[in-house]
Every structure is written in structure tokens, then in C-alpha cells.
Amino acid sequence: MRKSAADRFRHLFNGSLLLRHHHHHHNRPPLSSPSPLSRLFSSMASDSPFPVSARNINPKVLKCEYAVRGEVVTLAQNLQKDLQANPGAHPFDEANPGAHPFDEILYCNIGNPQSLGQAPITFFREVLALCDHPTILDKSETQGLFSADSIERAWQIVDQIPGRATGAYSHSQGIKGLRDTIAAGIAERDGFPANPDDIFMTDGASPAVHNMMQLLIRSENDGILCPIPQYPLYSASITLHNGCLVPYYLEEATGWGLEIPELKKQLDAAKSKGINVRALVVINPGNPTGQVLAEENQRDIVEFCKQEGLVLLADEVYQENVYVPEKKFHSFKKVCRSMGYGEDDITLVSFQSVSKGYHGECGKRGGYMEVTGFSTEVREQIYKMASVNLCSNISGQILASLVMSPPKVGDESYESFMAEKGNILASLARRAKTLEDAFNKLEGVTCNRAEGAMYLFPQIRLPQKAIKAAGAENTAPDNFYCKRLLNATGVVVVPGSGFGQVPGTWHFRCTILPPEEKIPAIASRLTEFHEKFMDEFRD
């Protein structure tokens, strides 16, 4: 069953990633292959008045895919416009073909908690507001509006910024005082020291991932080991940087287990094709798969990277999102150090973001990478790359420092902060469980637990009749299912093919983020849809 994962993956991606290293000259896109590109080209007029056309842009851009905001989401946005233009026409009205059997679109396609009504953490927003307008810090009205510890924290932060200039470009890695705070937070989390000079603050985690791909990938012969299913930022970034995604499959039957023999097999297969594998991406807790790695498993992964000379790229943006009592997040940095591996033993990059966790401050675009085990020369190059974009946004930098150093016992905000945080995490755990149970009750559907992160990734065993119907519409079966689901329920999920899956299996990713009071209705809408779908297509 797992013999030729690389071959299956090649099929899955239409050869666009893994096979690229066989074509050395491809200034022109591969018009002869039956890829989405060639379909795009053939649909285009050749007498365009524009100097730039899909025929003459960077083919890597054309190849790049990003399903989280892909076709299903575009359809949803159009449906939403329909609903707004025609608000009275639901529930389903046979006389009105523009009407829809739902009255709102529920975006379960993206981990964007506040878009679905989650309120921001008060303390964080107080500090951000005060840092944006520090002239009110010493006004008396401010004490009536803001907590005492938010005022104190804002003073601390403003004093850490050279010249108190919250509107200035900072040091290319981020404001030193904030990096000190983050390093202290990492040390407290891990029980091992962290160096503020290892922190590179970024506008969310995505630019940090791009930076690493840009650094490591020299040509189409350089490979990056990525989990399948994966978060499509990785495939998109590898494609844009002209590299080769080397897939390793997570084992769905064991709760999306990450197995070393599979890593080893895929690494060797890639090497035998002449690929220089540079790095291993591990997403923990998993996206889209929601598993939380056991510490012992992490030690094996570290050992694997050390033995094989791979950079370990640890996507740890969901480190606060763990929902089951028997699992705990362990950073790879802590795991490495507890194995006795220091700076000179292992090259590790950990990505963190303010967009996830209990706070979900996606719009602030804050994040950092902690970069350890690189030579001085390479660190200078990473610094230079950061400098070309000057710095990440200061509000995001401040927020990243707050996330790594929230209110402490005794602070005025401590209790309300802990209540806000606890309520959000407990509610997310309940929502995950309710949706997981609902999915597992559906005919032909199995769904692993969301131990962490923000997603469920159920497998749907689609009848042959449905697969044929999808073929007739020239679309993938999971895409067919997700579009049907959207049109019937207004619920937006992302087809598994956007993340990668074992060929012949079909999944979708659904966030656990809709407001808790809506979850039962969503579960019953999904159930009702699925029953009708199966009734229509059951073989």
C-alpha cells in the first residue's frame, strides 16, 4: 500500500513538483503535458493587447497552488454576494433559482478565528492601542479606560524602542528589547536558554518560511521533505523557489503518525533520483491533520535530521492549541537540547505566529523564527535577506512579545486574561469533539481526533458514481464533494487535494472555529447534506 508514495505523489501533482528535475531547460512552460497550465494556455486569446499574459509570466507562479483560498472559496464569495443582493430569498425557494438553502456562508476553510466572531484578548489589544498612541499613556482618563498592567507594559515596550519611535523601521530582526522578551518566554517554555540574536521577527510565519526556502533551494535538484497532507504554504513556497517537494506520508490509520522508516524511504528514493534533500518540514501540532507528536517520536525525528544532515524546519505555530489532556506540546528546540544536542549539533528553525494559539490575531501579521545551528556566514546571509525588507511591522512585533510573555500572577489583568484564554481553548476543544463525532457518524467517513491545531481532516469514501460525476465535471472528486457541500449548506471547507493525500483517498479540511452555538446546526446541516449526497450517488 505504501510502496511507491513518491510515484503516487507525482501523479497527484501532475508531475509539476517532483518531476521537474528531469527538465533542465523550461523557459517555456510544458505545453504538451495535460496540466492545469496547458488548459489555461489553450483557453487564452493569443492577440491580447497586453504585454504581459499568462503565456509570458514566470511559470513557477502559474504552477503554484494555494487551495486555502482557492476555487471553493471564490465560489463562496460569489454566493455571499448573491445572499447580500437577495437576502429574503432563503430558505430554498423553487420559484427563485437564485435562492440558496442557507442564510449565511460559514468560512471553515481557513484558521481565522476572529473572522468567525472570536473576540481578541483584551490585555493584548490594550497594550497595542497604547503603543500606537503613546501620548495618552500619562493622561488621567487613560487609567479609567485601560488596565494598570497594560499601561505599565506599554511604558516598558515604548521605553525599549530606540527613541520611543513606534513608527520607525526597527533593527532588521526586530526590536532588541522585544526579542529579549521572546527569548525569555522561549526559555521559560523549554527550560533551556534562548538567544535574542537567534530571533528574526516576521510579518506572520509565511515570510519566514519563504525566507528559509529562498536560502536553502539552489535549483530544481534541491529537495525539501514535507508531510503529506501538508499546509499548502510549503508546496507553494517550494514551487516559487524552484525546488522539489519530497513527500513523506503521514499514517492516517495511526492518527496521522510520522514514521521514521517512511522518512528514510522517501529520502533515499529522492537521493537515488539525484535530489539533494536539504531540510525536513515537520508541522506540530499538525496542519491539516491535528495530531500532536509524542516527545519520543520527536527525538527520533531529531536523530534522523542529525544523521542525514538535514535542516529541521519546525512549524510550531499551533503550540498553544492542544486539546487533549494526554498530549503536550514540546518544542523541537527543547527536545534537541534535552538530548544534549547544542548549537553545533543540529540546525533547527522554529516558526511561530501570533495568528494562531488562543488569541488568533491573524490580521496583525506578527511572528518570528528562532534560528539555531547555522554558521556565522549563513546567519549574515539570513540577516541580509531580512534587511532587504527592512523589518516586520512593529504592532506584530509587540504582539509577538506579548504572546510569549502574557500577564503573570498578581498582574491586574491576570485573572481576566486567564479566563479569556481558558474559555477559548476549552470551547475549541468542545467544538473539535462535536464536529469529530458528527463526521464519524457519517456513512463512509472516518475522522481522526484534532489533538491540536484548528482543523479536522476527515476521510470520505466516495461512491464510484460520485467519482464519475466529478469526472464528468472535469474536477477532482473531493472538490466535487466540497462544492456540493457549499451549495447545499453554505459551509466552506477545503478539498484534501489542496493538501495532498494518498491517491484514491479523499478528504477535506474543516476548521473547528465557527462560534460554539452554531456548531450543532453545522453538524446537522453537514449530516443532512451527506445523507442526501449518498442517496444520490450510492453505488
Next chain:
Amino acid sequence: MRKSAADRFRHLFNGSLLLRHHHHHHNRPPLSSPSPLSRLFSSMASDSPFPVSARNINPKVLKCEYAVRGEVVTLAQNLQKDLQANPGAHPFDEANPGAHPFDEILYCNIGNPQSLGQAPITFFREVLALCDHPTILDKSETQGLFSADSIERAWQIVDQIPGRATGAYSHSQGIKGLRDTIAAGIAERDGFPANPDDIFMTDGASPAVHNMMQLLIRSENDGILCPIPQYPLYSASITLHNGCLVPYYLEEATGWGLEIPELKKQLDAAKSKGINVRALVVINPGNPTGQVLAEENQRDIVEFCKQEGLVLLADEVYQENVYVPEKKFHSFKKVCRSMGYGEDDITLVSFQSVSKGYHGECGKRGGYMEVTGFSTEVREQIYKMASVNLCSNISGQILASLVMSPPKVGDESYESFMAEKGNILASLARRAKTLEDAFNKLEGVTCNRAEGAMYLFPQIRLPQKAIKAAGAENTAPDNFYCKRLLNATGVVVVPGSGFGQVPGTWHFRCTILPPEEKIPAIASRLTEFHEKFMDEFRD
């Protein structure tokens, strides 16, 4: 004199940009060439314990240069640490070799106004703070702390955000309501309509420039026409995207004139070498050169792009920074439309940023590009690229909307806003003039006016003895001069070689941003330094 600009440029950049298209296979860096790369490699131990070394990272990263935060700035940061560690040791103390003849470092290397003490615009910061913490919007204390129109504007903005979720990822192009505001601001500026769907909001202008380079550059045979001198973001981005910088020289003798025959000559020269020239970069007002283009000149540039099928990449981030009454900023969009050229006639991208102007909000990382004259297919690709990074930061988006729609007559903040803005711009004009005059009085130095932007770019005619001394230190003569200047005065400027210059000429870029009260002292320190320098090296 201007015969072989391309050849001169090739020499200048050590062949790293223009010549690259002659090497088709360069998975290994060109160890045999006498480039900075080979020097770096030869200085490295080969038995590194790290899997990643300067020998095996992406050679495009190694090649990329970014002088604005380059060697001189690193030296300045070290000097600053010295000063902090040893604050009492100035003025120059012969008994203390660690002492320096100045008591502060003045960063004139980068357009970062607030780092040098410029206060933010009050109205902008009020609105940002309120949007960060909207729960205070309807509290009574808020009215004592914030202007009425800032509260009103914050309500408007929060209401424009779906679900009032200021912490959510937005639409990939930015929040629609804010793009409406920006489009209205552009229409008011230009007298021609603007479409909110043409606006892509970005974390400052740099990512927008990278996006366009990524879109347009397919291989090392694709060229981008760039001014010399240029802002090094362009050379860095072109290098990172594996393209070919096709230089055109600005004419220093005519106030950094942009001449069509020079454009044509360089275009033809590049074409004859097999380069597909895709786009023309124009920076107006100029960086580092400070000139403001005449409208007639802009019409010629538009006509040139139209005739030659080039995308016009208009860097218009200094559009508010014009200091001379006889010059006025005209956007290229307005110029195109006033020539009768619409969407189908010319492909134009305009870059704007919140980092510049009178507000100088560099740390907020806000900006946008207005993208016109692309086919639907290509626009979809631009949208997809934006989606991969989800969205730009919301504070930056809000600020971009404020910059394009500041307080109006009758608003409570109008008069104080106009006073803040007017004072900053008038002071910048005075600072530019004082520094320009001081430079022009120096032996062997000529300096064009800063008609706009934030920089002066004086030419220094260095004595042969100084050029030899630089050679003995294995550094470029302008770098030698700038390091000497730093060590003598604490003033940080960027050598002209970081921007490009006619070979054999030497310049530096100096911002006009230090506080006005310090400008006379800076001018006399520069003068004193230069006199001593010339006394030491005069032939």
C-alpha cells in the same frame, strides 16, 4: 562618455547581474571568478559542523546586496555600542583609544524619519489606537482622550471590516472598504477614476516590488530597466528572482534627468544580447537622486513603454515629498489617462507606501500597489500570489487608507493635522537646502537639489591619493570616504556604489531627516571632516 553604460555597469557589479545570462548551469557558485563570493568561500573552513554553509546556500542570496543596511551601517552599530559602553570618553581623548570624537551616531543612511525624532501625525495614531481596541469607542472617557473625528473615522473603519474583526485575515488584496477609500483618494489626486479591485495592499512597498519581479521574471534572460543610481531594493529583488538588471543612467549634469534616447539605447543594447526586457522602473520623486520628473518627460516615458511593450513600474512612494514650488508630483496613472491611454493601452503598476510622505510611518509596514492594464488571467495570478501570504497587516491597511484620505476642512482635527503636516514638509525643505548648500561649498563636491524624496546624492571628486588609500584597504573609494566620515563625525551615509553610479564617479546618499536644530552642527562636522580629509589626501 555615455557610450558603454552597460559595460560600465557590468564592471561595477562584478558581472553578477548583467552577465549572468551567459552561464546556463550554475548550480555551483562561480568559484573561479574574482567576485565577493569567491572571497567569502575562500575564507571558509571546509570542515564545518553545519549542514548549511555559504558554499551550499542559494547563490542568488549570496549575490544579493543591500547597501542601505550594509557594511557602513554595521560599523555604525558597533560604534554605538562603544559609545553606550563608554559614554564619558568623548570628545576625542588621546589617552583613550576607544573614545570617539562625537557623542551620538546620526543615522542618515535610511529614510526613517521617526527614528530621528519626527513625531507621528496625531490623527493617524488616534485612529489606529481606537481600531486596535474598539471596545473603548463608546466609552465616555474616550471623548476626553481622542478627537471627535478620529472616533468617527474609527467607527467607519471598524464598520467596514466584516464582523468588525480587526484581528482577522482580510481579503487577500486588503479590506474592501479601505480599498474603496484609497481608490477615492487616488481619483481625487488624479482627476481620473480608480478601481478598488486594482488595489493590492502590502506590508510596505517592498513586498509589492518583489511580487512584480516574481511575476515578470522567468529566467536570467528577462531584464528590467532600472535607473542608475537606483534604490537597491530593485537590484536586490532582480537578483533574488534571477533576472537581469538593465541599467539606464540618469544624467547628473541636468539634475538627474531621465532621457528617452538613453532608455532606447540601453533597451536596444540589452535586446541585442538576447535579453527580453519586460519592464521599466521609474522612481519619482527619485531615490537616491531626489529629482521630480516634469509631466512632459513622464508623457515621453509612457509613450516609450507603450511603443516598446514594457510594463511601467512606477515607484511613487515619495509623492507627498516635493520641496520646490516649481515642481509638482504627477502620478503616472494620471499622465497615462490624460494622454487618453486607458486600461487596454498601457500596463502600469504604481507603488505607494505609508513609510514616506510627511508621516513617515515606516514601522507600520503599510502600502499598496495599483495594478492596471493586466489581462484577467494575469490578475488572477497576482491575486493568487497575494493569497499565499494571506493578507498584509491590518494596521498598515488602515494607515494606508488614512494617508489617502486625511482629515478634511471642517473636521475637528483638520487644522492641527494641516499644521503638523505643513511644519514637517516645510522643515524638510529647509533641511534639504541647508545640507545641499553645505555640500556644494565643499572642495570637489557638487550636489543637485533635493526637489523631492528624502535624500541628497552629492558627487565627491576624490583625489588619486585617496583612491589609492582605498585600494590599499581593499575597498571602494566611496566606501573608504563614508567609513572615514563615520569614524570622524558619527554621521552614517551610504556609499554611491550601493546605488550604482557612472564608473569613476563617487557619491554618497545622505538623508535630510536629522532634526532641524541639529542640521547646522551636522553641516559643520561634515565640512570640518571633508577639509581634513582633503588636506590628508589632496594630490
